[in-house]
Amino acid sequence: MITDAQWRDLLRTRATDPAAIRDAYRSRRGRAGLLSAHDTLFLVAADHPARGALAIGDDPMAMVNRRSLLDRLLVALANPAVDGLLATPDVVEELLLLDALHGKVVIGSMNRGGLAGADWEIDDRFTAYNAQSIVDNGLDGGKMLLRLVDADTGTASTLESCARAVSDLAARGVVAMVEPLPYQRIGGSLALQTDAPALARAVGVAAGLGATSAHTWLKLPAVPHEVLDGTTLPVVILGGAPTGRPAEDLASWRRALTHPVVRGLVVGRSLLYPPDGDVAGAVTAAAELLRTGVPA
Template sequence: MTATADIRVPYLSDAQWEGLLTTRATDPRAVSKAYAARRRPTGLLSERGTIFLVAADHPARGALASGGDAMAMADRRSLLARLVEALEHPDVDGVLGSPDIVEELLLLGALEGKVVIGSMNRGGLDGATWTMDDRFTGYDAASIAACGLEGGKMLLRIDDRDPSTAGTLEGCALAVGELAALGLVAMVEPLPYHRSDDGSLRLLKDTPALARAITIASALGTTSAHTWLKMPSCDDPEAVFNATTLPCVVLGGVPSPEPDKDLESWGRALKQPTVRGLVVGRALLYPPDGDVRSAVAAAATVLRVAHGEAPQ
């Protein structure tokens, strides 16, 4: 693969890609060696007291679309190139990903000194009739500890009309307790949904629904000592984020056609006292102009400014 005329679009060299494919096919033990050899970060938070992660667990749930491209995240070479470029920014503290992507980034040498949060429940496939049944199909607490990761992330979609929500609540509660017992971060993403009579699902972003979701997620498990919450930006972030004392990160979510408005929305949420950082995936990896480096830099600036630093 050669670089395109637009140098802003990230790419992996032929040597990087072919080396990765060869390792995958001929040396499976390289993965465990890479986990063991990874240089871990000195702490979860940066020196500024914030955390900025890039999310890359969407493909594990079959959610491949970004913008107008239904297959954007299906091109693994392109996805990895975008992740490597994002992780090269000094303000990006790490990644949130499923085992396959984390391992590929390890083999590419992109996770040295970075925070790694392993994605745990990916069973609620995008578009499936059982999409709200968010079963655990990825990392578990024991493997997160064995692999030397900093914590685990779980999706908690809450639909009062779907009985499978109860199973997800139980699964997340068990995972929170297991991670806490190992001294590891449990990053819970509670998202309230409403299913219409026609079967369509809609994320609820009103203040009462989001505040309720926060209070439910805060109480999961045998202890909340190691629990973090991953929440979307909203119209009234003060009221929503005042619903907990737990540390929170702002979820970037599905990118809108107007990146400037995304950044503005994140900035308002990032100023809340309980909010410690930002976790963004597709909005940064697949910006409309293809310029991943600039998109990441803009988000990093928003985070810095929200925590009292002057723009660089």
């Protein structure tokens, strides 16, 4: 938990010493490799606020309180089974100033311009990290969201931008983590397509982006094994929007983790805002699932 003194220091540093952030990037102690000793990867995700996605369940303000979000992230990162963080620059930098990212993998979130509920939501502009800043700041890779909507022309520009980012990251020798999700418009809302053909199509499109796939990872929902059969790229399973039914979430992740291309989990709101409020317990349950669920 962040003490009152730490919180005051963080706010003071933000206001009076912006160079401290540059110094914190430079002094961060990384780790030798991306994967754990068990060849798995477990990240907590916290890039939702930058896309205006603040709601959890019926609470539209659930993720608004930044001190609460950081407290929850500190609890999650304190678990030695958690390999690191996926987040936008603001969150990464706050945790750097709190000395919470030493020895952790850090993946920078890149395109957060498709604001939740906006008319242009599918045109996911790159508004956060770019490939050069990820390398300059000593991060381990970049993540991009690729929502595919055939009836929305914003998909085309997002495809092109993601392909360029994959190439730029690969040229610098760092991970490009692509999150391809097929959506369709129903009325005025976007709905995730969960059928195997749509998901498999999205996997194929994402795997082919960029000048090389040598550094590409895929971030996917807990898709059926027949979908995972469509790629040799390493995959991490995303948590998705909290369902309010943690046991069902764990069961779906467990099924996906048994496929040999799956290397781990990247989960945000489901672990940071569990229904019972026990962040440490939710993280421990997911870590145990990963420890026992991925084939050797």
